[in-house]
Amino acid sequence: MKLLFSLFILLGGAHAGELSQVIDDIKPSVVGIGSLQQTRGPAVSFIGTGFVIDDGLTVVTAAHVVNDLVNNGQGATLGILVRGADNAQFRPATLTLLDKTHDLARLRIKGTALPALKLGDSSKVREGKALAFTGFPLGMVLGLQHVTHRCIVSAITPLATPAITARQLDAKTARQLQKPGYAVFQLDGTAYPGSSGSPLFDPDNGEVVGVVNMVFVKGVKESAISAPSGITYAIPANYLKSSP
Template identity: 50%
Template sequence: MADARRRLACAALLSSPLLVHAALREAIVRIKPSIVVVGTLMRSRAPAFELKGTGFVVGNGTLIATNAHVASVKLDDEKFEILSVLAQVDGKPQIREARIVASSPEHDLALLQIQGAPLPALALGDSSRVAEGQSIAFTGFPIGSVLGFTPVTHRGIVSAITPIVIPVDNVSQLNAPNRNRLARGSFPVFQLDATAYPGNSGSPVFDPDTGEVIGIINMVLVKAGKESVLAQPSGITYAIPASHLAAMIAAQR
């Protein structure tokens, strides 16, 4: 009887809000050095660096994961606009030139190669084991062009695991890209109850207990499929499972 009471007391302690918040605080400390701003650099422009979205360091420390639509920006070659990332290195901002080495429009994911010394990389978790109701957090640069380039963390849960495109009664309600996607076959994405904002695209979704990345915030591809029939898109946030990113990284080895 005493042993049962001790086990119940330990279980209650492990699930206490204080320990849950402590785990998240520790995870944020580990995550933040790996979060970068993905943007473009044009030295004749003021400001010279312009945010396009969020990215995070993976693999050997010189690869940056982000959304394909964030990385595939139209550059002004005549004005020497360069795809770049802005990272914090030893507490100081550092701009690194970048180039796209892999892209998956199907999953709206891209890998960038950056110049210079490796940065601390994040570990990828097993996204196939993610369950509805699971706690998550994501870190990025919401409205960074206005609020500044300080990494911001939001937390919530996986509220649903759902197909990227929802079939409708009338196919005419779908745009051409979504009709093509349904024809090729859908894949599951994570629906989150935490709100992402412009600038969060490409943010890593991670397990607060382990710090492992289980998904990538997507503000374009998924919303186009899930909310294409809505006159006013909702504030729901979606993430691409990290398994698709893991496959891209493996192909680079």
């Protein structure tokens, strides 16, 4: 019995050590998505998360994050925030893709390439698969501090779930139900508004298999912070590969 217990501890410690290394490798590729406006205080702010792929100059995030920044920017410059050793660096970005159907967006930056993450094959992900996501929950409230949450894939489910009663079927949900359906990952991890756009990755190899896009909210919007449901959704990464 002692031998089995010791072996369990050793295996658990090794797995934890491997995840710690993967997180260290992931963090340099995870950036904040925000804007710069000199007349605003603070001049630089961010509301979501993104991550770098391909040649190190392409950044992926959730479409609703970029859409909020564009609609509320009032002349602000769209960009990313990169965490450095002593401070955060703002780098302007150009929006190159806004896929509202799949809630995905691509940004393009100039200058020195950043470490890029590898996209995995999300079609191979099955229910029960252990995953993790790294991002900036609550955005400016907690600052540019990487936070990682572990989770499992609780279900692979259609994005739009029919309301229980006609009273709960609002105009937005009705429009969503009319669109061609596609499956997303339902996770048992807790995410917050600033987590949108975070890479959902395989802790075994660091490959990105999804993009965090929303949380299930109980009651009013503010309850996503005060009483999180623990139910999060992510868009499969293969939609990034198929987007034009």
